[in-house]
Amino acid sequence: MSIENISNNKAFGGWNKQYTHRSNTLNCDMRFAIFLPPQINTGTKVPALYWLSGLTCTDENFMQKSGAQRIAAELGIAIIAPDTSPRGDDVANDASYDLGQGAGFYVNASQAPWNRHFHMYDYIVNELPELIEQHFPISDQRAISGHSMGGHGALTIAMKNPKRYSSMSAFSPICNPINCPWGQKAFSAYLGADKDAWKEYDSCELMQSATKFIPALVDQGNDDQFLSEQLKPHLLAAAATDKSYPLQLNYHDGYDHSYYFIASFIEQHLRFHTKHFAANNH
Amino acid sequence: MSIENISNNKAFGGWNKQYTHRSNTLNCDMRFAIFLPPQINTGTKVPALYWLSGLTCTDENFMQKSGAQRIAAELGIAIIAPDTSPRGDDVANDASYDLGQGAGFYVNASQAPWNRHFHMYDYIVNELPELIEQHFPISDQRAISGHSMGGHGALTIAMKNPKRYSSMSAFSPICNPINCPWGQKAFSAYLGADKDAWKEYDSCELMQSATKFIPALVDQGNDDQFLSEQLKPHLLAAAATDKSYPLQLNYHDGYDHSYYFIASFIEQHLRFHTKHFAANNH
Numbered sequence: 001m002s003i004e005n006i007s008n009n010k011a012f013g014g015w016n017k018q019y020t021h022r023s024n025t026l027n028c029d030m031r032f033a034i035f036l037p038p039q040i041n042t043g044t045k046v047p048a049l050y051w052l053s054g055l056t057c058t059d060e061n062f063m064q065k066s067g068a069q070r071i072a073a074e075l076g077i078a079i080i081a082p083d084t085s086p087r088g089d090d091v092a093n094d095a096s097y098d099l100g101q102g103a104g105f106y107v108n109a110s111q112a113p114w115n116r117h118f119h120m121y122d123y124i125v126n127e128l129p130e131l132i133e134q135h136f137p138i139s140d141q142r143a144i145s146g147h148s149m150g151g152h153g154a155l156t157i158a159m160k161n162p163k164r165y166s167s168m169s170a171f172s173p174i175c176n177p178i179n180c181p182w183g184q185k186a187f188s189a190y191l192g193a194d195k196d197a198w199k200e201y202d203s204c205e206l207m208q209s210a211t212k213f214i215p216a217l218v219d220q221g222n223d224d225q226f227l228s229e230q231l232k233p234h235l236l237a238a239a240a241t242d243k244s245y246p247l248q249l250n251y252h253d254g255y256d257h258s259y260y261f262i263a264s265f266i267e268q269h270l271r272f273h274t275k276h277f278a279a280n281n282h
Numbered sequence: 283m284s285i286e287n288i289s290n291n292k293a294f295g296g297w298n299k300q301y302t303h304r305s306n307t308l309n310c311d312m313r314f315a316i317f318l319p320p321q322i323n324t325g326t327k328v329p330a331l332y333w334l335s336g337l338t339c340t341d342e343n344f345m346q347k348s349g350a351q352r353i354a355a356e357l358g359i360a361i362i363a364p365d366t367s368p369r370g371d372d373v374a375n376d377a378s379y380d381l382g383q384g385a386g387f388y389v390n391a392s393q394a395p396w397n398r399h400f401h402m403y404d405y406i407v408n409e410l411p412e413l414i415e416q417h418f419p420i421s422d423q424r425a426i427s428g429h430s431m432g433g434h435g436a437l438t439i440a441m442k443n444p445k446r447y448s449s450m451s452a453f454s455p456i457c458n459p460i461n462c463p464w465g466q467k468a469f470s471a472y473l474g475a476d477k478d479a480w481k482e483y484d485s486c487e488l489m490q491s492a493t494k495f496i497p498a499l500v501d502q503g504n505d506d507q508f509l510s511e512q513l514k515p516h517l518l519a520a521a522a523t524d525k526s527y528p529l530q531l532n533y534h535d536g537y538d539h540s541y542y543f544i545a546s547f548i549e550q551h552l553r554f555h556t557k558h559f560a561a562n563n564h
Binding site: 009011013016065067070255256258261263264 | 293538
């Protein structure tokens with residue numbers, strides 16, 4: 001699998017880069033961003049945080065707005081930010097912002113026309129890490145985080161693959177997509193009418209049926225305009241309580257759904273993941 | 283003078299806000315962004331850093347990409363980010379990115395059609411601080427900084443008004459606009475053929491004729507694609523040496539002209555300005 005470099009920006013002593021590559025999983029060309037911390041110059045492999053962005057985003061939003069590179073450079077973590085869906089003129093799309101390109105929801109679509117390209121779950125779990133670990137000095141120590149739709153993606157992917165990730169976190173995640181308008185619209189289109197298939201991609205359902213636990217951190221703003229209708233973190237908290245799942249859920253007065261919220265608390269997430277990288281090393 | 287609030291985002295315990303207002307100086311409606319640090323809740327006025335952005339930018343670029351709010355919240359500094367030019371359907375413009383809207387160059391235009399609206403110098407020096415200090419708990423302790431065209435703006439405005447700013451700084455500034463393509467194009471259009479008028483807005487010329495010095499910090503990437511043709515910091519360094527002007531000019535290997543460079547070093551700029559706020563208080 002080959003990759004093509006398309007941008008390089010030095011940042012905090014490391015490098016912020018973008019690459020394109022042909023994705024066999026998604027059946028189209030894809031772009032991703034990667035931050036390589038200065039520690040890669042010492043010849044040791046560094047752990048990786050995969051960041052999944054929300055609706056309408058690309059690989060660029062988090063890298064440009066979160067300020068995460070400052071802390072990743074200090075801690076020696078690589079950050080990989082994929083796009084949020086397959087893209088291209090021959091990829092199915094929808095005029096609304098919450099379906100189709102930019103809105104892949106990190107599932108494997110089973111329904112036409114989406115099933116030709118929309119396999120973001122397989123891409124994030126398998127193809128992308130394989131590509132990253134082949135081309136960069138990055139170890140198989142992985143954590144995963146994301147925002148909103150990407151928070152849903154991070155939590156579901158980690159809980160479905162607890163051996164592949166040492167920790168998971170999210171900002172303002174869609175916690176119970178089978179019970180909110182964004183999730184119901186996307187899952188109807190991508191997965192069809194069978195609601196049992198939807199439960200395979202629902203954080204609350206996955207937490208209720210979890211047998212292997214990994215540490216989880218979720219931050220949520222109390223002034224988030226999507227909190228009660230779309231996000232519903234109280235349902236994830238209830239599932240965690242039921243299962244004694246190791247979830248730390250923090251609410252923050254005054255904060256909204258924007259990247260200003262992410263920028264304000266991303267440092268704690270990187271330190272959280274680093275602590276669990278280290279714990280898994282011993 | 284009234285202002286209208288159009289956005290509010292909590293960030294790092296403070297508030298990132300945008301406002302619109304009618305500018306008498308620019309003869310059009312203008313938008314600015316302001317970061318108010320949490321210290322304003324204590325009832326004391328805070329000092330202000332004015333940030334001037336570069337070509338094509340608006341009030342948003344710095345606020346979204348620099349990460350400066352983290353340090354401003356720690357240090358108790360407000361940041362004010364104006365737009366880079368007058369705007370609007372009835373404001374003169376040019377098809378190129380380096381003239382007209384988005385490219386005001388922080389001068390008072392004397393030539394038609396630009397002289398009807400393009401008085402960014404007066405706006406930044408007089409109207410905007412008056413508006414800010416009227417509406418927000420912000421003291422008359424001011425520093426000024428900027429990037430590229432905005433670095434040119436920050437240095438020239440501070441040197442022309444050394445009593446109004448306790449310190450000045452810049453990232454990748456256009457140091458000698460009368461001798462580079464960007465500056466010559468803009469000054470020809472805005473100021474006309476008389477090159478003596480251009481010297482009033484040239485950092486090297488102003489430094490050579492300075493009688494009151496204020497502390498200056500400039501950072502420049504060695505891999506900046508505009509370094510040798512447009513920016514020419516070595517000429518500013520030569521003027522500083524001639525005059526024993528207190529300029530600290532730092533070059534950084536590998537860094538380019540992007541916001542990733544600004545994000546990497548903005549913390550040092552905020553600490554530099556804070557040191558000089560404090561010195562001026564005694």
